[in-house]
Each structure stands twice: as C-alpha cells, then as structure tokens.
Amino acid sequence: MTALTDLDMVAAAAGLEKRDFTAVELIQAHLAAAKAARDLNAFIVETPDAALGAAAEADKRRLAGKAIGPLDGIPIAIKDLFCTEGVQTTAGSRILKGFAPAYESTVTANLKRAGAVFVGKTNLDEFAMGSANITSAFGPVKNPWGRGSGKDLVPGGSSGGSAAAVAAGLCLGATGTDTGGSIRQPASFCGIVGLKPTYGRCSRWGIVAFASSLDQAGPMTRTVTDAGLMLSAMAGHDPRDSTSAPLPCPDFAAAAGQPVKGLRIGIPKEYRIDGMPAEIDALWRKAETWFKDQGCEVAEVSLPHTKYALPTYYIVAPAEASSNLARYDGVRYGLRVPGETLDEMYMNTRAEGFGPEVRRRILIGTYVLSAGYYDAYYLKAQQVRALIARDFAQAFERVDAILAPTAPSPAFAIGEKMDDPIAMYLNDVFTVPASLAGLPALSVPAGLSQGGLPLGLQLIGRAFDEETVIRAGAAIERAAEFDSRPSRAGRR
C-alpha cells in the first residue's frame, strides 16, 4: 500500500470510506512526518493533541454513518495568517508572538465544519510580505526539494511553510493566501498545485490583513481535483466580509474531470520577457501543444500594461499595508515595548515588532499616501490598475483562459536576492497582474528544470470562473504526468 503521507485527498477519502485506515491513523502518520521534518521549519506551531481529537471525532462520525464529506478526517495545515481560536496566530511576526485569537476565521471554521483535521500553523513571510519565506520572524523555511545539493533552497513565499508541508508529505493540503502571488509562486517552487480564487470567493474575515483589495485565501494541494475539493469547503458568502461575493459555489472538483476540447487558450505575448530562462520558455511552449493535442484553440493575446503591473503593485500593496498595520500599536494585543509617552510606546513597539521588509513597506506606503504625494503615486497606480484589469477583460473576449509561466525561475538558494528588494519583487512578475485584476489563477506543476527542480505553469481565468481554470489546469496535469517528489520525501 502507498504510504499514508503519499496519498492525495481523493485517495485518502476513499481509503477512509473503505475503512482501509482510520482518520486517527492518517493523522498519526502525518504528525510523525511533521515531527521528523522539523528541520524544514514549515510549522510555527504544531497542534497534535487537537488534531488527534478531531480525527477521533471524524472516525466516530464515519462509524455512525454520518461522515460529512470528502474532507472529513483529512489532515490539513493552516497558514499562520488565519486566526484560529485559542491557537497562536503570528502572521510570522514578532509583534504577534503569543497572540491567541478569541475567534476563528471564516475559512478555517468552514474547513473544520467540513471535518478537516488541522496539523498546525505553517510558517510564512512576515505579514505575507515576501517571495522566499526569508522574512519570517520564526526563521526561513527550507524547500524539501534540492536537498543534497549542499545548499538549502527557498520554498517561495509568502505561503512557503504551507507549500513545503504539502510537498514533503506533512499534510494532504494547506491553506494559503495570495496577495501578489503568495499561493502560486511557492506552489511552483515546491512542485504542488496552488489556486488563488477570484477576489471575493473566500471570506477574508479573520485573516490577518496585508493589502485588503488584493488578499485572497486559497488551497494548496497535490492535485488539481484536490484543490477543487478544498476550495468548495473554504469558499462561500460571508456577511462579515463586505467584499465576499454572494454567489453560489459550483462543484469545483468536478470541473477537473471535464474535457477541454474547444476551449480557447490565450498566450500573452508581453509575458515573454527578456532574461526568462530558456527551459521555462520551452515548457510554456510545450504546454501549448498539450492543449492543441486535447482539442483546444491556442491564440496569442495582448496584455499591453503587463510591465507596469509590478510597480503598480508596489504602490497599492504597501499603501494598504501601511494602513492595515497601523493597528499593531502595543495597546490591545501583541507585543508592547514600554515608553515614556504613548507615542514613544507606539514607536518602540513597532520598531521592535516589525522586521526590515515590513518596516520598508510601511514606510513606502506611508510616503505614497502622504499629503502632496497621494496623486502622483497612489492615484496614478489605481488608474494603471484599472488599465491592467481592462487588458484582461479585452483578452477574455477572445479566449477562455490565459496560459503563462508561474514564476521566472525555479527555487533559488536561501540567501540569494536578499540585497536588492527589487530583484526579490521580480519573482512575482507573472503572478501580480492577475492579483491586481482580482482574477482566479492556478499554478500546476508541469515539469522539472535542468537542475531537477519543479516548474509550474499558470492558468488565469475570468472572474468567478474558477471552473475553467481548474478544467484547463487538469489538462496540463494529465499531459505533464508530473509525478516527481522531492528527494526529501523520496518515496516515488
């Protein structure tokens, strides 16, 4: 039999249903794997006692013939950006060390209601600001891939702990959040599937806010079908998030099984940037033939404002962050560093509580929103953002989904690209445009680099059309037959 930590959700659910193993056995295998893989630093907190209790409940329900659905008893890890009642929630920051929320985020509450068993809280870039998981106050996460090469690699970010945990077999799926690529880029670096839903699909209530007009939660899994299953559990209208869409959720997983014949796939010519590694360009072209072979029409499309997406993002996101992070002042929760006056207490607390990247972004955001500069930076960025969204709307008049690489490189070594913030920001060059436009986008592992590291391809769809993205993603999954696993897991 396949090791329990090697299953996907569909296979695990079938095994539970057939009584091949219990939910307690399933979680025990994953807790043991998590313990044995602590050097990856994928988790900030493991919650084995709660997990064993939840798994025992799942087994009881199943014995009574009252299993809830496909996620009942399935081990899942939670990015430490989701508030979990009574369980430390840090956002990867010193300023929230020890913070135990009095409430549960909507997304994690939805997953619990579906029977999911939480392995623990995964490491991330501080306040989800980063593309390599090196800004966490709890230390960097190591990518389970590329071990033995002498250098530890980054898992991508900001959902790096979640991606590493799924890739290394420490859980069957994990939640991530994506503001400019934080689900898709680590999914690409770790050889797993990552889905950023349409803005508004999953409630933001109870998720530590970074950039409110961009933040969106989504699933990180081993297969496209699993991503659909998990999204169905996470999504849905929530009156407590005013931007939550009051729309019914289709059966996302079912879309993975639908044929793609007749689908029109767009190739955005502006994504063919200078300096893109030949192997990524080649993989991208190969995927065009996969779609053609499955009866799709492939056409070039133009997204003329693509090159302005990153600079737009680096005005909008820090501006929103500077406002959102004003709440960390030492008064109501989190770190407090004393001062003689109230202002000094604020300043001392925030100096000690925030790391360098968060501080940098707060300062940029404060500057671009300050009197005299607002129009030149923030208003301008909002206008360009409108043009970026319009580019996509025009392209989707001609095609049903857009195919592009997820990231401009495979995973790199911990310590690289750290001296120059802009070099690090360029990791998100292919993911940020869909974020700005609020569109659903999926990264699916499609091949290996010459160095043996996973490379993902990305599908972008129309707003609230996750189904087409899942359907097209599954077509790549079928054609790529990506079954490589990290050397660390080394079981296939």
Next chain:
Amino acid sequence: MSLTRDQVRAIAFLARIRVRDEDLDPLAKDISGILHWVEQLNEVKTEGVRPMTSVAEMTLPLRADKVDAGGNRDAILKNATDPVEGFYTVPKVVE
C-alpha cells in the same frame, strides 16, 4: 524622487516606527530606489481613467442595524498587556 534622511525620519514618525540614526541612510537609499522604479508608471497615459479602488464591482451591502456580537470583553482583553479592571492601559496622556 530621492528621499533625504530627514524625510525618512519624518515618514517614520508618521508611521510611528522608531528608526535608529544609522539606519536612516540605508533606508533612504532603499526607498529611493523603489520610488525611482515605480515612477516608470509616469510613462502610462491615464488622463480620464477612473481609478480602480476595488475589483469587486458591487455596492457595499447594508445590514440591519442590530447588535449581533459583543459581550466578549474578557476574551478580548486576554491578549492585552496589563489590562486593569476591564480596561486597556496606556502611558498617561493627560497631565
């Protein structure tokens, strides 16, 4: 736009983050670099373009003006440093 040390100090005060003197120059350099880079947006013609404030094309929903949560004082104060008799505490602000 290149920022001076004094401008960084002023922004840091607006953001209520204490910055050590020796960090002012490196921060000015970093932030100026990023500002130069984002200023490429000036190449884009945006006259008459309505700024996009949200991707959700919807009117914000209203709800009934009814209390539907609350009464959680003790649970909320649990995460505060030095609460006193059901209140948050801060350094004295009025002489």
